[in-house]
Amino acid sequence: MTDKHAQPAPADRSTDPNQRFGKPEHGWRAQLYAVIFESDTPTGRAFDLALIAAILLSVLVVVLATVKPIADAYGQWLTAAEWCFTALFTLEYAARCLCVRRPAVYARSFFGIIDLMAVLPSYISLFIPGAHVLLDVRILRLLRIFRILKLTLYIQEYSMLGDALLASRRKIFVFLSVVFLIVFLLGTVMYVVEGPGNGYTSIPTAVYWAISTMTTVGFGDLVPKTDIGRTIASFMMLLGWGILAVPTGIISSEITHQRGRQLLPSRACTRCLTEGHEAAARFCKNCGAALPA
Numbered sequence: 001m002t003d004k005h006a007q008p009a010p011a012d013r014s015t016d017p018n019q020r021f022g023k024p025e026h027g028w029r030a031q032l033y034a035v036i037f038e039s040d041t042p043t044g045r046a047f048d049l050a051l052i053a054a055i056l057l058s059v060l061v062v063v064l065a066t067v068k069p070i071a072d073a074y075g076q077w078l079t080a081a082e083w084c085f086t087a088l089f090t091l092e093y094a095a096r097c098l099c100v101r102r103p104a105v106y107a108r109s110f111f112g113i114i115d116l117m118a119v120l121p122s123y124i125s126l127f128i129p130g131a132h133v134l135l136d137v138r139i140l141r142l143l144r145i146f147r148i149l150k151l152t153l154y155i156q157e158y159s160m161l162g163d164a165l166l167a168s169r170r171k172i173f174v175f176l177s178v179v180f181l182i183v184f185l186l187g188t189v190m191y192v193v194e195g196p197g198n199g200y201t202s203i204p205t206a207v208y209w210a211i212s213t214m215t216t217v218g219f220g221d222l223v224p225k226t227d228i229g230r231t232i233a234s235f236m237m238l239l240g241w242g243i244l245a246v247p248t249g250i251i252s253s254e255i256t257h258q259r260g261r262q263l264l265p266s267r268a269c270t271r272c273l274t275e276g277h278e279a280a281a282r283f284c285k286n287c288g289a290a291l292p293a
Helices: 017-022 028-037 042-065 068-098 103-108 110-117 120-124 131-148 152-167 169-194 203-214 227-262
Strands: none
Touching: 017 103, 028 042, 028 068, 042 068, 068 103, 068 110, 068 120, 103 110, 110 120, 152 169, 152 227, 169 203, 169 227, 203 227
8 A cells, every 4th residue: 555645755866967967768869868978888988988088188288388398399289289179078068968958957067067167268268368277177077087987985985075074164164263363363463573674564464474374384484583473473383283183173073973874774665675764764765655663
């Protein structure tokens, strides 16, 4: 007997491109979709690996173009290669939009935006010289390697880290606010103590010194000359050691909490026997039947 209150679990529209973008049912668009978006087939895997090779080569071309001796000797070849890659990625982006039923959804997705940004700088450089250096954004497209090589373990760890950062955002914001107050106050004190004569020409300059000292970077372009200034600097250096450990502790604690929730016992559906449901789940993620309490 079917449970009237059973509701089917919502589809995961964030990870399955077939559901997010709309896979065509038949025709040349379905065949093109299988090659571009699905890496389970030999042709799809070959396409993805060829795409990664093209991305790496295009980034290498952009990097070499910034090296003056190489640019002077092979500038024309590098420019021609860059426009070839731009044309290739433009065709690929157009093919992705053509083979899905919801191209607007793909265009607004993370990879859709990255794919568009991979070709825009070349066209923008026709009107704004130097914009082509933004083409290094293409390296972000290599994130597809997680899908191609089926590195699900790393995807799970990446998701866990993202969830931990999201859950810790308020604590991190409060921490950064306190750090900002400390460096602003101590920077102001150093401006008063040292003064313009010792290089602290303004409060922003003194705050810059406080930040570099608090983070234990210490560029050395500003150095306190008075005994009081050195005492304050010593205090900030010691304080920086403790402050740097705080965000690490916050995120590590949240990751431990996230992993603990994943290790909670799961339940099985009594109708279809599907396992792996979270402790708080009410309905089966496979058939939609109500789970036992």
